[in-house]
Each structure stands twice: as C-alpha cells, then as structure tokens.
Amino acid sequence: RITIAEVMETEWFKKGYEPPSFEKTNISLDDVDTVFDESM
Structure with missing residues (x-):
C-alpha cells in the first residue's frame, strides 16, 4: 500500500x-x- 505522503512525493x-x-x-x-463573526 502507498500512503498519501508517498503519493505527494x-x-x-x-x-x-x-x-x-x-x-x-x-x-x-x-x-x-470579530472572532465569532461568521460573515468571513
């Protein structure tokens, strides 16, 4: 099996x-x- 890390390399x-x-x-x-504003 191949891992995601191996695929990305x-x-x-x-x-x-x-x-x-x-x-x-x-x-x-x-x-x-501002921290809890969901419009961002």
Whole structure:
C-alpha cells in the first residue's frame, strides 16, 4: 500500500502542482465580536 505522503512525493503528482495559498486576514483576537463573526 502507498500512503498519501508517498503519493505527494512522486514526480507524477508534483507535475504542475502548486500548493494552495490562503488569504490571510488581519483579525485582532482581542475583539470577541470579530472572532465569532461568521460573515468571513
């Protein structure tokens, strides 16, 4: 059996692969309303 980690290390998988980039938002954890706001 092959593991996910082994699959991700193969050249076939890496061809054209770009790791996801996530948007980083600046949220102050001191503001409780912002932390629990579900609109983000």
